Amino acid sequence: MKIIVLLKMVPDVVEELQVSADGTALDTESLRMITNDLDNHALEEALLLKEKYSGTVTVVALDAPEVDDALFTALAKGADQALKITDGEAASSTLSGAYRMIQALSTVPGLLPADLILTGAQAIDDLDGMTAPLVAHFLRLPQLSIVTHVCVDSAAEKATVWREFPGGLRGEYEIRLPAVLGIQAAEKPPRYVAVSKIRAAMKAQAIQSATVPAAADGGPGVVPVEEMHKPEITEHAQMLQGSPEEIANQLSEILAARGLL
């Protein structure tokens, strides 16, 4: 079974985010990038499927700061191949990123056809699109997002997947392969891989690089952001002060006043 995982780097929100001088984007100086959390889940799901059904896992990512670490980590976890798409501007949006991914998938030899293309169901920087439906649309493949469970029937070229609905409900879907799935959560939390294994991967394995030519029609337009700012805090809680006992007393007063006791 052949699985491709699409990975992207997103701003690490542990750092204090600042707005750039022109006020339309993030200030890159103080920015650190981290793998999109749900892409980690997509990778984990791919590795679990590989363990269950045997096959190969190829991780594809667009060039971005700290992407090498992410790709070597994926290789150390058990991915068979890591491919970095270089050349061309760093993807400035989800839509243009997805477009470049699709070009890579279509032009780099040995990637397609694949049985499954997995990626995270969402990312914190998704402004102008969602990767899974975009990739599916351009590759003319079926897709489903918010997936938490995948079972494959290779012979029948189908997969059974679960999608999360509100209230803890899940829908069991059947999807024809090859397909694109937007993963919300892998069946097990993303595995840990020891630093020594990652360093060993850095020495023994290589990240392949491929350049993808710019789209003839210029690619999809990027939605121009007029302004980016920290959200105005219109309301803030009234903060209670004091020792836990004092606070607890204040709280019970508040509840009593509202007839909740």
Next chain:
Amino acid sequence: MLPDPATLPYFGMPGYFHLWVLTLISFCVFGGCVLRHVRVLTRARPENRWDHIGKRIGLVVTNVLGQRRLLDEPLIGAAHLIIFWAFVAYATTFVWNLLRCLIPALAIPYPDDVSWVAFCVQILGALGMIALVMAAVRRYIFPPVSLERSWDAAIILVLIAVVLLSSLSSAGFRLLAAGSASSTQPVGKFVAAIFASVGVSQSQAPNFFLRTWWIHMITVLGFLAYLPFSKHLHLLAAPFSVFCASLAPSKMSPASEGASRLEEFTWRELFSGLACAECGRCDRACPSFASGDSLSPKELIHRVKEFVLRWSENAPGGNGKNFVGEMFLPEDIWSCTTCASCMEVCPVFNEHIPLLIEMRRKLVSEGCVQPRLQEAFTNLVRYGNSFGQSERKRAVWTQSLNFKPKDARKEPVQWLWYLGEYACYHPALQGITRALARTLRTAGVDYGILYDAERNSGNDVRRAGEEGLFQLLRQKNTTTLEQARFNNLFTTDPHVYNTFRNEYPELNHGRHRIVHYSELLATLFEQGQLRPSRQLRYRVTYHDPCYLGRYNGVYDPPREVLKAVGVELVEMPRSRRHSFCCGGGGGRVWMEEIGQAYSRPSEIRVRDAASLNGVQCLVVSCPKDYVMFTDALKTTGLEGKLAIRDLSELVEEAVAA
């Protein structure tokens, strides 16, 4: 004239013939088994324990000949010391007897014929019997925790008794037969008198002498053959394990990817199993064991012994080939706080912690890491601290100071203050860090910090088994320290202290002194740079941090500081090298709580402190201790009855204008 057992005929052959046969059988069994153990050990990883021969001989003298660690438990220690020396004496006379008997042409007397030898041996024999009875009473009537009434123990007690009694009896019969009222063998005379009083005649005595002589020799030969199969293998192995003890304070196993199969452990780690006498001192010292957890250091060593004894190249289906999982459970591997109490009290210098660390490395390399620990590792890789906060926030604690500490990356300083992540990021500790910053400034100490460049030193990372991450952190920190400009380094955190002193070779072999802040404060008081403006009249007790005290021998400077500020110090029930761990070391602060509530190590420890008459305050000098104990106060309901205070808080109070 006494009959000579060597030449007397038995079943048509002279005595020495039979003795030869028995000796050869015994030696072959003994030698074969020992050889087999050695061959198994040669399959393991090499480890150099032959350096510093002089120091090693010294260890053997103090701990084998002097039985020093056994004397930690004074009564049984004294008894065992006697038994040991009795054994040495009896082993000597046994070999003497053997040689004399096996080679009749050898014109040497029997040891019993040399009166001063007989005198010493008999005294030791008698004392030995008393000690043996004490040991038996302890084991069977008042057993301490983890001392078992095993068959092995019973057999050995009986064998030793037979050896001693047969020899004493033999001496008694000898004297009875010779009829001499030799005054140089009081014990022998006494035994002879007993036999005489029960009606053994002078003419019967030689026969009885022969019988007891043979009983003695055969018992010892039998014991020798039984030795390598029992816990008494420690007779052979212990002096060796003491000689090959770990001389490095860090108690670390050599770098590896982890161990689970026999060949992945070092020979010295496995040897611990053979040297163990199953005394249970390690269990009695272990904080995890005390909190009712399933981790038992003694059981760990016992399983290692079984692993070695049962190891077979041709084991079917790989049984017994994997220590981790098959012979020892992961949850027990993670329970250890690496406090090293076990290693501190072990009389044969067994190495519990390196074993556990090797196994943790194996679990980490296989990705078998619990979620919280995983998160801590991930944060450490990415942000250099386990809190998951940006490295840029490392110096946020300085913001409410009314001065800005020097930046050692940019300007040279006399002292570099390496804070450690807890002192920087933990909200409960930032106030204490500021207190120390102010105090040192008042004392005129020229110090600086590394601001955003400081990273976790890696001590607990290494002990949690993430060796690769430790090396990464060490690499980064070494570069940072090389580029910073300072003469000496002090740290708030004993864990940083331990790894910098013992595991950062480039740092230590360099020009820097590395001290703990308590040592710095003690010096400042001593030199008058810090002067108390008042004497704090509190009654306090002090908890020795594991990585400062037991690992690195720093016990007195914090006490000197306490003296300087005028508090009255009452020592904890278990203090100095016997200090009882707070339960937070070895990466345990990054793991799920183990053990039952109300009996966790930190809770046991604060109750220890609260039980001291009139003590209002437990003083700590490690940030993790502070956090663990303040939490424990809440869960044990001791808030209000006991306060936890850091050394720097007391110092600031004492020198405040």
Next chain:
Amino acid sequence: MAGNIWVLAEHWRGKVSDITYELLALGREIARNLGVDLQAVLLGHEVRTLAQTLGAASSVLYVDREALAAPVPESFAQALASAMRTKNPQAVLIPLTNVSWEIGSFAAAELDAVYINACKDVRLVDGKLQVRSVLYGGKMEAIVTPAESLVILGILPGARPADQGRSETAPMAEELTVDLPATAAVRLKRYLEPEVGDIDISKQDVLVSVGRGIQNRDNVALAEELARELDGAVCGSRPVIDQGWLPLTRQVGKSGAVVKPKLYVAAGISGAPEHVEGMKNSELIIAVNSDPQAPIFNVAHYGINADVIDVLPAFTEAVRRRKKEVRTHAA
């Protein structure tokens, strides 16, 4: 001629979702300002009766196809795109919920149109639509004014109060035909109900909710004690459910339940958008968190910057005492 404003009317298990009314309220505002009509688009199978509640719109365009009987996002997107080609609206508002998640991005790709995600508000500025989107886990807001004549907007829950979008009048309904592929590559087989829990948290008056700030499984008991004193129930944010400390039925948030209790105590919850959307309409929100910057404090009415483990037992004790006093006074 400028096109109308469309709202994709989401329905779930036979009922129109609350978010549909929120979007109708928003859409009506925009349509009015632009001087065009608001139309609701109802896609499904035998759902015409649901159109009656969508009176905030001038009219309802409905599609009745068996292929749309089950929520299959790409089929819905294809139907929507087809409808859009026929009717040429200028803007389509799509709910961002688990039910309709991919529809907007998919349809936009089909039509080569602009899609803007995570919108919390849409306004008219200088005659043009100005969109405010939430990014980076709520830490940044982006303002976008698309120049194109056709935009699809994914709207987050809570853009407008649902009540503003309800109406007693039944709107006109028009059936649309759409192009759909002959066979669907994605098919819903069945629903998997979560293990039956003892209670339905969305019906509780009092909820004590725990997040990662409670640190371990044992401390859930502290929340349970408080809930017991307040005659309420315990629920939690996603990380707590993922760890297995609470069952799936107790999850609040995007993939869990949306709750509106009289009292919601958020203990050790940071306030990530996916959780907040599930509880922000609670009548009284009290948040406890050791991080003073936690976003939950922007949603809560009262906040306590302290360790959950200290506050919960004290709170429970205070409530217990208060109730005793009330009882003795009443007696």
